[in-house]
Amino acid sequence: MNDTAMDYAAVFQALPGMVAVLTPELIYADVNEEFLHMTGRSREDLVGRYLFEAFPDNPNDPTATGMRNLAASLQRVAATGERDVMALQRYDVESTERPGHWEERYWSPVNAPVLGPDGTVQLLVHRVEDVTELIRARGGPSGGRPRVLEAELYTRARELQELNDRLRQAHAREREVALALQESMLPARPQVRHRAVAVRYRPAVGALNVCGDWYDLVDLVGGHRIGVSVGDVVGHGLPAAGVMGQLRSALSAASRVAEGPAEALDVLGRYAHVVEGAESATAVTTFVDLDRRTIAYSSAGHPPPALLHPDGRVEFLDCATDPPLDARPEPLRRPQAQTSYSKGATLVLYTDGLVERRHEDIDSGLARLAKSLVAHRQDDPESLADAVLLDLLPPGGATDDTALVVVRL
Structure with missing residues (x-):
């Protein structure tokens, strides 16, 4: 089969995992059927909308960091042209059937660039797996164990994210010093x-x-x-x-x-x-x-x-x-x-x-x-x-x- 005979749009829609395509400004350009199914949204709800207007943080959770972490990852991909594999994220989603009710959800995201002919980032591919049920199932049938496991995983993910934030801050300070040193010598x-x-x-x-x-x-x-x-x-x-x-x-x-x-x-x-x-x-x-x-x-x-x-x-x-x-x-x-x-x-x-x-x-x-x-x-x-x-x-x-x-x- 040659390229002209392959319907890439149909392939994209049939992908078994959740995949969205975003512009560098984080506007939804396209989403596949699995993404719509798992989020409970329609194409009209997403395509053409800003990512975090469609999926804001849970306003009832003051410790929510999903939006900030996802934004940082996507911005890194847009700036560097390199793929970014994120740590496990808790990112609650508002129910479409019960407005105002937020469902506790856990996701495993990977973000990748799509480069244009000149080597610049033209689009961002955002692939996610909903691992909420897996996390709950790993706890077994005992009464409180699933919630304990969720809490442990969530805590570890938060700790990893905080460590990454501290490392980025340290690197940013080093960059400022190095840039000042370099400019002084030029x-x-x-x-x-x-x-x-x-x-x-x-x-x-x-x-x-x-x-x-x-x-x-x-x-x-x-x-x-x-x-x-x-x-x-x-x-x-x-x-x-x-x-x-x-x-x-x-x-x-x-x-x-x-x-x-x-x-x-x-x-x-x-x-x-x-x-x-x-x-x-x-x-x-x-x-x-x-x-x-x-x-x-x-x-x-x-x-x-x-x-x-x-x-x-x-x-x-x-x-x-x-x-x-x-x-x-x-x-x-x-x-x-x-x-x-x-x-x-x-x-x-x-x-x-x-x-x-x-x-x-x-x-x-x-x-x-x-x-x-x-x-x-x-x-x-x-x-x-x-x-x-x-x-x-x-x-x-x-x-x-x-x-x-x-x-x-």
């Missing part, structure tokens, strides 16, 4: 005489910890030259932010005395070898000679810089690519390449959060970047940087950090 404005430069840094949305993306711009000795670099440290939180600061500072210093970008990355690679947490970090650096209108460049496992020529042609600088920093037991001299440009060209460096998406080849992201650069090539660097972020980052934000540097040459 140059607030270009530290070069060349003024036609825009820089942007966007932390990941929904992540518990900030990552290790960085950028740097320096004046180089010997002529009218500047060095422009970006890099990415593997890992999250305070450790990644600390490693990021060390590598950025080391490359900034090396660039000021190195003969070219390859030598600067050689020095950085040797330094990364003795920095814990720098394994597999990536970086790319460019030396721009503004008098001769040339760009020398070298990459350590990083996405290639883009050079937007005045005629609208986009050239990706990918002829000097090597493995990430500290990828070899014994460092080898890195490759270096050079290209020329005309007055009015634009050099763009970025980290992988701008172009990489789950389940997609990076060439698709590079093609989107090229298209955006061409479409906005008449903009000044500040406007161009904003336009590129708007065009390439998902509407709800990316799940990876993004650093971007735009230099009008």
Whole structure:
């Protein structure tokens, strides 16, 4: 049977478990027959309605947390694009036959994303199992045992949820500290005489910890030259932010005395070898000679810089690519390449959060970047940087950090 012959709508309705499809705004887009049967609702009661208008918390239970827990799970899925398996939840449901009467119910929910072609979350699949009868049956026929078992399970579920809440709060505090540390180590404005430069840094949305993306711009000795670099440290939180600061500072210093970008990355690679947490970090650096209108460049496992020529042609600088920093037991001299440009060209460096998406080849992201650069090539660097972020980052934000540097040459 091929795809065109399969009625997926009929398959969805016939699924043996309770399944609902929600928008990222938590509006019911569709529900299957089992969902309607187990909740006692009609399609008209649910489709097009906000989830928590249809199923609010029991107003008679001041300790009810089902709505809060479910909202947190669905929001995590929408932000991260990752499936979330929830702990057992007590979530009472108002009887359709006896308005104002709330039935004590227990559920086992799983929430999953549906990704669009661009890798963003388009819909949320909410699958639940009503385990109320199972919980009661496990207590056996003895008088008070079912209620005791219910209470025990409910208490354990509440304890697990409270522990998860505390962990998220701790991670959120760590993220704030890491982000503040990272921002303090990134140059607030270009530290070069060349003024036609825009820089942007966007932390990941929904992540518990900030990552290790960085950028740097320096004046180089010997002529009218500047060095422009970006890099990415593997890992999250305070450790990644600390490693990021060390590598950025080391490359900034090396660039000021190195003969070219390859030598600067050689020095950085040797330094990364003795920095814990720098394994597999990536970086790319460019030396721009503004008098001769040339760009020398070298990459350590990083996405290639883009050079937007005045005629609208986009050239990706990918002829000097090597493995990430500290990828070899014994460092080898890195490759270096050079290209020329005309007055009015634009050099763009970025980290992988701008172009990489789950389940997609990076060439698709590079093609989107090229298209955006061409479409906005008449903009000044500040406007161009904003336009590129708007065009390439998902509407709800990316799940990876993004650093971007735009230099009008």
